[in-house]
Amino acid sequence: MKSQPAKPTERTAFHPTAWLMWIGAAALPAMLTRNPLYLILIGVAVGMVYAGLPGRRSPLAASWLGLVKLGAFLTLFAVPMNALTVHSGRLVLFTLPATWPVIGGPITGEAVLFGLSTSISLTVILLIFATLNVALDQSTLLRLAPPFLVEAGVIVAIAVGFIPQMVRSFHDIREAQTLRGHRFDGGRLDGLRQLAPLFVALLTTGLERSITLAESMESRGFGGNRAEIPAxxxxxxxxxxxxxxxxxxxxxxxxxxxxxxxxxxxxxxxxxxxxxxxxxxxxxxxAQRSSYNRQIWRQRDSWLAASAALILGLTVLGRLWQPDLFVYYPYPPGSPWPDFNLAVGASLLLISAPVWLLPGRTAPAHRTVIDERMASATAPSLGMD
Incomplete structure (x- = not known):
């Protein structure tokens, strides 16, 4: 019987290379600009892609979404911090006594706007990488790493997955302890005391996972697959x-x-x-390395790669042709009101291309799901014949 190529799973709706081109196209303008209008446009486009991913309801997606929310909450501190420490601008909101160290002086609208744009930028970048991690698993990314980066890629993959795993373990432990009668809604002092067993269990779980991972890597010869090299x-x-x-x-x-x-x-x-x-x-x-590639390049991958290449090309050309195209500097002599270029805005809308190219829109997705369910249901009977 002739073997058939594996069907793409829900998390591999596009080829990994196309996804990497997309993240480059989304991350480059987000890192180049502090213009809040462009950043909001990028955030909306990336949010549409995240909402359209089939795996957005998985525990991994919930962990990454929680991390994005936490990052957005923490980056909001950039607004008051920037407003209290940078006393420059013409739009004076109010004035603190000059005798107060560091924070004394005028609180300006320009400082608030710049802190807000910084907060939006960091949140959008977090959302971009969260979308990539939900769309692609770490093993797929490691297969794409060149041979000289395999070991570093494994380390980076472990580091990237640490916080989502910790968030997931936190929710699991809290749910288990709630079922056992523990309460976490007491007063401030009681709440701190009741959180102690939660964090002890979280620390123990993390240590056990680390030891298991280290033993697994050692048993598989991690770092020992290189040929002997003379000193x-x-x-x-x-x-x-x-x-x-x-x-x-x-x-x-x-x-x-x-x-x-x-x-x-x-x-x-x-x-x-x-x-x-x-x-x-x-x-x-x-490096002695072998891998089995099951990814298939499809027409939708070509469209996604083309749109990403167009965004990258327009961004680089725009930056070279007009260096201040993505610049936003609200302090004098700049303007606190951000500029908006229609051509740039139209190119940034292409970041939402995966939403319109997902298999669910280009082909009847329910047929694939039904086929997979029928295959899984008939697999045991085929194995017994």
Missing amino acids: GHKLWGQAAVLTSMGGLAVGLFLAQYRPAWAPGAWTLIALSVGGLAVILWRQGQQ
Whole structure:
């Protein structure tokens, strides 16, 4: 019987490469601008994508959404902090006594607006990465990592999943202790005392998970799948990496602060980047790695990649053509009222492309679900025949 390619699961509605291009297209303008109008537009588009994901109701999605809410709450402190510490601007809201250290002086509307734009920017970036982690699992991302980044990718994947796992464990432990009769709605002092067993259980669970993970990684030979390298070759490789990175740093410095030396600086940057790429490629050849790729590139992946490439291209060209296109600086001599470019706004709307390209919109999704249920129901009987 001829084997059939695996069908994409709910979390792999698009090819991982297309998802990575999308996150680059969404994150680049969000990191370049502090314009609240553009940031709100990006946030709405990313929110639409998050709401349209099939796995948005999973425990993982709930953990990431809780993390985004926590991050949004914490970033709101940037508004009063910026308003109390930066006393610049023409729109004076009120004035604190000048004798008060640090916070004394005029509280301006420009400081409030800049703090608010910073808060919106951080929240939007958190939402972008939360959407990526709900759309793709960590194992899929690790398969895309080049060989020389496999070990670092495993470490990053563990670090990224730490907080969502902790939030999920917190809710599970609290629910279990509530069923056992513990109450967490007492007064302030009682509430702190009642939270003690909750945090003890959370700490114990985290330690057990860490020990289990360490044993699993050790049993699978993590870090021991590289060929033996002579000490001299290893030393030369490390020296070459340091030389390339040093040349890159010097080239960037000269290109930024010595415009007259720009041709030589960019030549040094190109040589350093090329040398670093060759060194990393050689190091990747020493890693013994095998993987099984089940991903299929479809037409909707091409559309998503094309829209992401268009956003990236327009963003880079706009930044080069008009350096202040994404700049928002409410303090004098700037204006507290943000500018809005219709072309930029239209390009940012393309961030919502996954919503319109999801399989549920391009093809009848219920048929796939029914087919999967029938396959799972008939699998045991086929195995017994």
